Amino acid sequence: MPELPEVEAARRAIHESCIGKRIKSAIVADDSKVIDSISPADFQASLLGKTIVAAHRKGKNMWIELxxxxxxxxxxxxxxxxxxxxxxxxxxxxSAVNNTEEWPSKYSKLFIELDDGLELSFTDKRRFAKVRLLKDPTSVSPISELGPDALLEPMNIDDFVDSLRKKKTAIKALLLDQSYIAGIGNWIADEVLYQVSAPILLLTSGF
Structure with a gap:
């Protein structure tokens, strides 16, 4: 599944291509499993005419500031x-979909056209994503429950080792705990443990 690097790549692409542009039109999928707690019509109406100010990320979550x-x-x-x-x-x-023959893709959940003609689409072919419209994304779950971001808020080595010693759980399970460090998934955790030659079941109290 997408982890911190893929979500950060999406954030940077929006930051580099969309900042300062006005939303000319929007199409929101009629999919209540993904589009959470708001009708497509209300979602679309809330976006129209707004200007993209910034793109933010914490862990595996991203939001667009208008x-x-x-x-x-x-x-x-x-x-x-x-x-x-x-x-x-x-x-x-x-996560990839075929967007060369069909645009926007049939898996598009939110499609936005900007005032300069640029077009943006969030897709989800497995329907496990959540797209919400929030007044303050950082104040509600899941973002409000996340630990420090692995890229933006790294622990220093002494604090990290000290925090490990205070816990008694398998090291990989702890790295995957988003309330401990946000953004790490299976492949990053596996790579980290490989680089330090640590077995995934090693107890953190052993550090």
Whole structure:
């Protein structure tokens, strides 16, 4: 599933291509499993005419800041991905959809056209993502429950080792705990443990 690198790549692509542009039109999928707690019509109406001010990320979650709230927020789930027409965006291989023959893809959950003609689509072919419209994404779950971001808020080595010694759980399970460090998934955890030659079942109290 998409982890911190893929979500950060999506955030950077939006930051580099969409900041300062006004939303001209929007299409929200009629899919209540992904589009959470709001009708497509109300979601669309809330976006129209707004200007994209910034793109933010914490852990595996991203939100787009507009010139006024509420803001679209994305929990990528198993196969969420961002596509910007004409812009290369790194994404998790299993999240990829065919956007060359069909645009927007039939898996698009939120499609946005900006005032300069640029088009953005959030897709999810597995339907485990969540797309929400929130006044303050950082104040509600899941973002409010996350620990420090692995990229943006790294622990220093002494604090990290000290925190490990205070716990008694398998090291990989702890790395996957988003309330401990946000953004790490299976492949990053496996790579970290491989690099330090630590077995996945090693208890953290052994550090």
């Amino acid at each position: 010139n006024s709230p509420p803001f679209p927020s994305f929990q990528f789930g198993i196969a969420g991905a961002v596509y910007i027409k004409g812009v290369a965006v790194t994404k998790y291989k299993r």
